[in-house]
Amino acid sequence: MAAEHCTDSGHDLRFDLRIVASWIEPGSRVLDLGCADGKLLRFLRDTKGVQGLGIEHDEDEVVSCVAQGLSVIHGDINTELPGFPDKAFDYVVVSQTLQQAYEPTGLLHQMLRVGRRGIVSFPNFCCLQVRLQMAFSGHVPVTPELPYQWYNTPNIRVLSLEDFKTYSRAVPFAITRSLAVNPASDGSAREVRFWPNLLASYGIFMITAA
Amino acid sequence: MTQPTVGTVRTQSFTFAHPPHPMTLDSGVGLGPVSLAYETCGELNADRSNAVLVCHALTGDAHVAGYHAGDDRPGWWEHYVGPGKPIDTDRYFVICSNVIGSCMGSCGPSSINPATGRYWGLDFPIVTIPDMVRAQRELVRHLGIDHLLAVTGGSLGGMQTLQWAAAYPDMMDGILALATTSRHSAQAIAFNEVARQSIMSDPNWKNGDYYDGVRPDLGLAVARMIGHITYLSDESMHVKFGRELRGGQFAFNFEGDFQVESYLHHQGKKFVERFDANAFLYVTKAADYFDLDLANPDSPARRALATTKARFLLASFTSDWLYPTYQSRQVVDILKALGRDVSFCEITAPWGHDAFLLPDQRLETVIRGFLGGLHGC
Numbered sequence: 001m002a003a004e005h006c007t008d009s010g011h012d013l014r015f016d017l018r019i020v021a022s023w024i025e026p027g028s029r030v031l032d033l034g035c036a037d038g039k040l041l042r043f044l045r046d047t048k049g050v051q052g053l054g055i056e057h058d059e060d061e062v063v064s065c066v067a068q069g070l071s072v073i074h075g076d077i078n079t080e081l082p083g084f085p086d087k088a089f090d091y092v093v094v095s096q097t098l099q100q101a102y103e104p105t106g107l108l109h110q111m112l113r114v115g116r117r118g119i120v121s122f123p124n125f126c127c128l129q130v131r132l133q134m135a136f137s138g139h140v141p142v143t144p145e146l147p148y149q150w151y152n153t154p155n156i157r158v159l160s161l162e163d164f165k166t167y168s169r170a171v172p173f174a175i176t177r178s179l180a181v182n183p184a185s186d187g188s189a190r191e192v193r194f195w196p197n198l199l200a201s202y203g204i205f206m207i208t209a210a
Numbered sequence: 211m212t213q214p215t216v217g218t219v220r221t222q223s224f225t226f227a228h229p230p231h232p233m234t235l236d237s238g239v240g241l242g243p244v245s246l247a248y249e250t251c252g253e254l255n256a257d258r259s260n261a262v263l264v265c266h267a268l269t270g271d272a273h274v275a276g277y278h279a280g281d282d283r284p285g286w287w288e289h290y291v292g293p294g295k296p297i298d299t300d301r302y303f304v305i306c307s308n309v310i311g312s313c314m315g316s317c318g319p320s321s322i323n324p325a326t327g328r329y330w331g332l333d334f335p336i337v338t339i340p341d342m343v344r345a346q347r348e349l350v351r352h353l354g355i356d357h358l359l360a361v362t363g364g365s366l367g368g369m370q371t372l373q374w375a376a377a378y379p380d381m382m383d384g385i386l387a388l389a390t391t392s393r394h395s396a397q398a399i400a401f402n403e404v405a406r407q408s409i410m411s412d413p414n415w416k417n418g419d420y421y422d423g424v425r426p427d428l429g430l431a432v433a434r435m436i437g438h439i440t441y442l443s444d445e446s447m448h449v450k451f452g453r454e455l456r457g458g459q460f461a462f463n464f465e466g467d468f469q470v471e472s473y474l475h476h477q478g479k480k481f482v483e484r485f486d487a488n489a490f491l492y493v494t495k496a497a498d499y500f501d502l503d504l505a506n507p508d509s510p511a512r513r514a515l516a517t518t519k520a521r522f523l524l525a526s527f528t529s530d531w532l533y534p535t536y537q538s539r540q541v542v543d544i545l546k547a548l549g550r551d552v553s554f555c556e557i558t559a560p561w562g563h564d565a566f567l568l569p570d571q572r573l574e575t576v577i578r579g580f581l582g583g584l585h586g587c
Binding site for chain 1: 521523542543546547549551552553554555556557558572575576578579580582583584
């Protein structure tokens with residue numbers, strides 16, 4: 001039954017989502033904020049028996065999640081979280097979505113209220129490629145991780161890996177795990193250990209309440 | 211191209227609560243015997259785990275899909291129920307029964323009171339949506355089914371669906387409630403009351419005792435016209451009719467110049483041929499009484515929902531102003547707070563409340579995906 005729901009979909013998982021997935025314990029409860037077409041939730045369900053829920057504002061993406069048998073609420077990540085009870089989830093994932101939050105601090109507080117852990121991933125706005133574009137082209141940077149023009153970007157804020165660490169002390173919250181990476185051409189990611197804030201285009205953090 | 215269909219179906223009947231063991235209704239009155247008209251399509255599998263109960267809307271019937279012998283009109287949800295369709299009769303055993311209090315084969319005011327041998331009329335007790343669902347529960351038992359894969363329906367059928375979850379929270383894997391509400395709003399009650407007043411002010415209504423004479427067709431037709439307005443939307447009326455005139459110009463009389471007028475007249479006229487005026491009073495009253503009282507932490511419905519393992523999906527339609535999105539959202543928010551597995555989608559559709567009955571690619575995908583996901587992997 002429902003064989004179309006059960007295929008291993010890991011190979012077409014975006015590089016950052018593969019890392020996020022590898023951090024999640026089997027059998028846990030996961031809330032994915034801005035889950036898009038549900039690739040992460042489906043992978044987690046099919047390979048780790050995860051009980052997932054997505055929040056997604058785009059109607060067609062919502063329909064495509066339901067089509068895969070996933071649970072999803074058609075709504076706005078900025079307003080959906082207060083309705084969940086405390087610690088309803090083991091992980092709350094915000095993948096490439098924090099840049100789109102109206103009130104990131106409120107969102108983070110809510111994430112760490114409804115979830116035991118948060119996983120946040122975002123493109124690093126201070127990687128070398130961005131810095132060089134700013135310095136030499138005189139234009140707002142456009143990169144594979146930040147592919148938009150200033151007039152059509154959904155990212156209403158940009159940040160660097162260091163900014164996120166500074167921010168963790170201000171909110172405060174604890175960073176319990178982090179990984180700085182560059183996407184590789186085969187769809188995987190290469191870890192950047194040396195000067196990550198300059199040399200990594202992408203950061204993934206696991207956070208908990210301070 | 212010929213659409214796939216379940217083909218010829220037959221309405222069946224099930225009677226229970228024979229005297230001296232009547233079914234006790236919410237009003238405290240006993241009703242018995244209780245008879246239900248129902249149809250099934252698809253095959254019940256060996257472990258009896260593939261039954262999907264479909265609940266019909268206000269004036270619907272048990273004829274959900276396929277064709278009656280010698281009739282070229284399909285069931286009311288033919289687009290969604292059939293082989294290979296979203297509610298796939300190659301996979302699921304589909305059950306649909308007419309609600310009690312109605313007039314499409316189940317017992318109601320237009321059926322014969324066995325105690326008197328006369329039409330019930332207003333002697334038929336007032337029934338509620340929980341009463342309707344209790345009767346369906348007996349039918350499901352009669353069919354030898356302990357557990358339903360899913361319960362689904364739109365509008366009044368969605369209310370029954372939610373009531374099923376509240377009354378029998380362990381009896382199903384999935385609850386799929388479309389274009390519905392957990393409590394009938396003042397606006398919805400208001401429209402129903404105007405419709406009822408239209409029937410009751412027809413001189414032929416005679417306190418519901420009209421079965422041996424002329425029927426209150428005029429009152430019932432106007433009641434239907436009022437109802438029909440609430441099923442459409444400003445946009446769909448504009449698209450369908452605009453200000454189009456039947457004769458191309460004003461007739462300077464009151465005979466219905468506008469296409470929309472003639473459409474409503476037609477709907478009213480068609481309706482009196484198939485529906486009973488008293489039954490309309492009963493089913494609208496049942497809708498008006500419906501309130502799961504979910505905001506109250508101590509309500510039985512909320513307590514029941516807190517324990518269910520069923521997965522929920524609620525879908526609303528952007529242009530539905532009879533049961534607007536916020537009413538589905540209220541149910542979703544309660545289920546969220548209770549930590550239940552709930553999905554929600556607001557589907558963009560211009561057709562108003564009627565949208566759940568009309569072909570819609572997104573609704574097809576949602577229904578198919580939700581039911582498919584209930585099997586797990």
